[in-house]
Amino acid sequence: MIIVHVMGGLGNQLYQYAMYEKLKSMGKAVKLDTHAYTTQNENDKEWRKLELEWLEGLSYEVCSEDERTAFLDNSMSMPNRIRRKLFGRKNHTVSEEKMYMPEIYEMDDVYLYGYWACEKYYEDMIPVLQSKIRFPKSDDIRNQQCMEQMQRTESVSIHIRRTDYLSVADGARYMGICTDAYYDAAIEYMRSHLHNPQFYIFSDDIAYVREHYRGEDMHIVDWNIGENSMYDMQLMSMCKHNICANSTFSIWGARLNQNHDKLMIRPLRHDNYETVPAEQMQEYWKQWILMDSNGRLV
Secondary structure, three states: OEEEEOOOOHHHHHHHHHHHHHHHHOOOOEEEEOHHHOOOOOOOOOOOOOHHHHOEOOOOOEOOHHHHHHHHOOOOOHHHHHHHHHHOOOOOEEEOOOOOOHHHHHOOOEEEEOOOOOHHHOOOOHHHHHHHOEOOOOOOHHHHHHHHHHHHOEEEEEEEOOOHHHOHHHHHHHOOOOOHHHHHHHHHHHHHHOOOEEEEEEEOOHHHHHHHOOOOOEEEEOOOOHHHHHHHHHHHHHOOEEEOOOOHHHHHHHHOOOOOOOOEEEEOOOOOOOOOOHHHHHHHOOOOEEEOOOOOEO
């Protein structure tokens, strides 16, 4: 059996779910470990909620505590403590060490710990994932009205993520990726390739986008907050084209977009620690338009 650790917010959880589906499609016995969302141990506990549960009809198996313990070998029971003393600790964890690790497909009886965010893992699974990942109906009429508008126009989503990426904790890792030059070039690309595009802007900093993105073709979506924020991902997916931040949230919004002629732009780098060459990125993200922080196409 293979166990996939679940962590992070909705975008990351969807990647781990996608890995679950990928391994299942290969005939593997696989389960998800959602322990981080239910444990009372503050050292292990996720501060986010298990947002996979909010999606409609999503089906997956969750490992038991005994199965989890067997793989991680961290039980404090007396038999396990004695066995570790005599024979040493056994840990079946395989951690994500690079963007794409196809060797995991050949493994069994392992605990996968990582985000598994590379498009290449799932390029053959996109239609399946689009059919399985469904949002419950929103109670807010504005979402339905917005989707109808998006279908009538050459709609383009723009995701601008700022607040946590400006913090001391995340700034060193994420800042400098999605610059003004990146967004300006991405918007110009859409304008030069589409007839009268209409831009729908999603952000965690509404005051900032109100100041910087003005015009009759700019539409700010500002009403989905808290647990309803998942509907922003749904609205992104209903746009015909997508400009993404270095955020798994908007990457999934674009991936769930079922427009066959869609243009998807994403930043070349997700964070400042990535070292994958541009040519390799093109191989890993074949259906995407890659653009660097200076607004140059890769």
